[in-house]
Amino acid sequence: MKEFFQKLLKIDRRWIFLITGVAIVIPFFFFIGLPIKATREVRALYDAVEALKPGDVVFYAPEYDPATIPEVQPMAHAFLRQVFRKNVRVVATGLFQLGVALAEQDLTLMAKEMGKKYGEDYVFLGYKPYPEQVILNMGEDFRKSFPTDYYGNDVNALPMMRGLKNYSDTKMIVSMTAVSGADYWIRSAHGRYNIPLALGVTAVMATDYYTYYQSGQLFALMGGLKGAAEYEQMVGIKGKAAKATLRMDIQSFAHLAIIILVILGNLAYFATREKK
Amino acid sequence: MRKEIPLVIMVACGVFMAIQFFVPHELPALIYQNLNKTVQVVGAVALVLGIVSLLSLHFAKINRRQPGYGYSYILIAFFFMMAASGFLPAKVNLGSFLGTGDRVEGSFYLNLYNYVLTPVQATMFALLAFFIASAAFRAFRARSVIATLLLLTAIIVMIGRVPIGPFVLGDWISDLADWIMAVPNAAAKRAVIVGVGLGILSLSLKMVLGIERAWLGGGR
Secondary structure (H helix, E strand, C coil), X not given: CHHHHHHHHCCXXXXXXXXXXXXXXXXXXXXXCCCCCCCHHHHHHHHHHHCCCCCXXXXXXXXXXXXXXXXXXXXXXXXXXXXXXCXXXXXXXXXXXXXXXXXXXXXXXXXXXXXXXXXXXXXXCCCCCCHHHHHHHHHHCHHHHCCECCCCCEHHHCHHHCCCCCHHHCCCEEXXXXXXXXXXXXXXXXXXXXXXXXXXXXXXXXXXXXXXXXXXXXXXXXXXXXXXXXXXXXXXXXXXHCHHHHHHXXXXXXXXXXXXXXXXXXXXXXXXCCCC | CCCHHHHHHHHHHHHHHHHHCCCCCHHHHHHHHHHHHHHHHHHHHHHXXXXXXXXXXXXXXXXXXXXXXXXXXXHHHHHHHHHHHHHCCXXXXXXCCXXXXXXXXXXXXXXXXXXXXXXXXXXXXXXXXXXXXXXXXXXXXXXXXXXXXXXXXXXXXXXXXXXXXXXXXXXXXXXXXXXXXHHHHHHHHHHHHHHHHHHHHHHHHHHHCCCCCHHHCCCC
């Protein structure tokens, strides 16, 4: 037995890669659909959007790059589906340089799916460098940082932007982010202009933002794939469109594989440890 | 004067930005907005410096034939291609393969983004799962009481935050994982945030009062 554990401790890491790979790939082919329970911090965003009236405006700030698509994009899609379904209008920016194209594609895709028209139901202002300064400037007037939108249109010529000056004309700010830009929204948008703020962040980031949720600086917090899956379930997204829900099975098996590996590693460590 | 003028500008801006927050008048608000815009302009200039620095570093690497200099060719080529895609006039059409000059579906810019940047980033990030599994197997050991606590907490959060945990063990595991996230984790994080905030405050005060001058450069 001791020999087996000694061999186990010296196992080639490629075997571990293979075990992890198998644990990730198998659930791709067999969707189990394990139940997902909604947490209070995710439900808060869903309820807040449900409470909006048709014609209300939300400010949407997607800031994620291709590396974090699996976690953040399902949140973004579920949120946009819900707001467009409620006939709530969206004004958006993309203040992360690697995520501008994704922000534009998400908005266009969801608007097309929900039959929404650019300039009337949603506006994409695009990117400007130095996000914190842009966030502060938009608190005075969106036009200070964005006299034209992402496509080069004069913002004043867009019907939706008439009568829309700054954050105070919106009901909430929702940022789906994978970067430290989340801090800027907390500090400079909520902190200075006191606008209700919700965040959707990666699982790694979620640990950092629970404290802001508890202090009330965030009224809702979606963390990682789990948060996205909870939101998808509440919005009622089903089938292949429910990407986070599908991926939760994969994540379950990957976590299980890692836990088994850690337990085996510890068993081997204790079984082969020399007594003093 | 090379040190005094920047110091005076910094002290004036620092004091003004602290005070204007409490002054409900149009004039401070106007100056504040213009100062914010100035930061963006300074940032744009810094961006040029960054580009020059990056390119000179990689041209130097190629000139000296340093190990891995071939990657510098790729970096420089894609740097100019990505920049060019942003500057292309909307009416330009580079053909069905490369795309058009605008920024909608099928454009040169989005083709580079969707078919080069996206797969590259996704691949790099996906590899993390394998390295984390390998590192966890080799390094996550219950060598001491603290290490055991960390190990147990990690296992509870890992299993409690995915649906298979409550499905097999019951809701208590997800409740426990949520409690760990909301109480011990948030408490530790709050301590770090408050500590960092106080650090920033004290450093800012030292800079505004002219005590801390390292940012001026030039040694002592």
